[in-house]
Amino acid sequence: MSLNSLYESQNLMPDKTSRFTCKGKQIHHFLWISTFSEYTVMPDSAIARIDDDAPLDKVCLFGCGFSTGYGAAINTAKVKPGSTCAVFGLGGVGLSVVIGCKAAGASRIIGIDINKDKFTKARDLGATECINPQDFKKPIQEVLVEMTGHGVDYSFEVIGRVDTMAAALASCHLSSGTCVMVGAPPLGSQISFDPMLLFTGRTWKGSFIGGWKTKDSIPKLVSGYMEKKFNPDVLITHTLPFDKINEGFELLHSGKR
Template sequence: MATAGKVIKCKAAIIWDVGQLPSVEEVEVAPPRSHEIRVKIVATGICRTDYHVVKGIFANIDYPVIVGHEGAGIVESIGPGVTCVKPGDKVIPLCLTQCGECSCCLSPKTNCCLKNHLYEPIQNLMPDKTSRFTCRGKQIHHFLQMSTFSEYTVVPEASITKIHNDAPLDKVCLFGCAFSTGYGTAINYAQVEPGSTCAVFGLGGVGLSVVIGCKVAGASRIIGIDINKDKFTKAKELGATECIAPQDFKKPMNEVLVEMTGLGVDYAFEVTGNIDIVVTALKSCHLGHGTCVLVGEPPAGAQFSVEPILLLTGRKLTGCLVGGWKLKDAVPKLVSDYMNKKFNMDALITQTLPFDKITEGFELLLAGKSIRCILLF
């Protein structure tokens, strides 16, 4: 393309400091370096994780920063050494790397690539510890090596995957985080069995994707739990067999769920990131073989304690990162499954707005009126 090798000026939404919502600015995006790709983002979703950066919940995040991590777009140019994509390809940036070379990538037991940004002391720079963004002469930080709240962004080769050329980018952008995480946790990681009982704590975009996964897996009973009853209709539409709100009961949710199911659910998914709910979710599991999966990301430094007896009887407590997928391999297959109507995630999208209305998108999220708002450039 004509812009290859040149600095591109474009729109991006910058969080200048903790407590400030993203503001739309003109930024300069440098060309990709070795093993990097510059992408023109077409569509991106707003995830509550992006708002967590606004609130300063995560450690090791420097400001100012461009967040966004549910994007889809088209390759504008590639740096030296890139072989996985070419200009013009439709792609999805990945929030979890897959280098294909480290011991974790070579093992079938984990998807936690050792080139993952989570291992870095400062998580929001490129692998060479520099940034490709500037605004008003100031360096702007990346987020998850993606930063999809920018019309153009630069990502490492290990953090991108090519998808089918006919894929609708305004829909499949959700494979960057929400849908892959929730659906994969049920289908790929927990491997929910037909006829099983499941409880999903939190019915946001990720939690509803867990519901879809449980339904596809053949679970006979899927119980959604959320304090926002407005989400119940959508949850039932996507596969929940019943929904309950904690404020409607005078006893803990684990006691309610055990009474509803006999000995507890086969699978409990904690999708809120609220550390206080973890033990409740674990206690709601079947005392002899129930599995509790942590999906939501809690604040930095959060801790919880568990009575050993809860585990000694056979319950399992585990955690799952982005659905347990090796994303570079899995996302193209998930996109194909979506296009072949194996599942329908379109109902997760509650609003579509032009990128300039990003503040409105965040307001809808915080008001509990949005499952996923998609921004279009």
């Protein structure tokens, strides 16, 4: 099933109906959740019971953002202790990848972003160094190979750009590197790359919601949060009321979040 088909299949409830209307017009659901609303309807397969004492304004991050990035490192890549990682994109999900790489014991975590304002928090969360591709005249994958001598053990593309996905793959170790696609590419996009990048031994993986079986895993992640095993609270930069949702999107697009 393509990503486009996946989204379309969850625009309606499993019974092929929509429970939302606006001024008489049918409104589609989003992934059976549709949480940009005061009340919602969802199938029981999309519901997970979590700790009653969990703060909803914090553990909401486990619905996708934190669990997606953290799981990409822990579950999909299975980052090994002492390894070198590169994280392309230091938004909330990319920073969650950094947290996961650190938790897995990576000894070197290189954060990559064109927004240098992201670097301080990335370092606070475990990045050992941060670089801006715009500071170099050569392709970023060549920079990473030179920095490491052979390429990174694991790379994560957490932006959703096909050109960056190819660069992330090329930045991996020639014969043993693993590249994980975390960012969602534009629907209908195509990617072009040199097949020799895989022929020599690299591995390319996709990671959807961090590889978790969410109905079972989200309650466990929330329990881990309550036990202070990890702290995604540091990813929250603003808390806004629902009537300022558009302001929230403006902050998102400006990179000030």
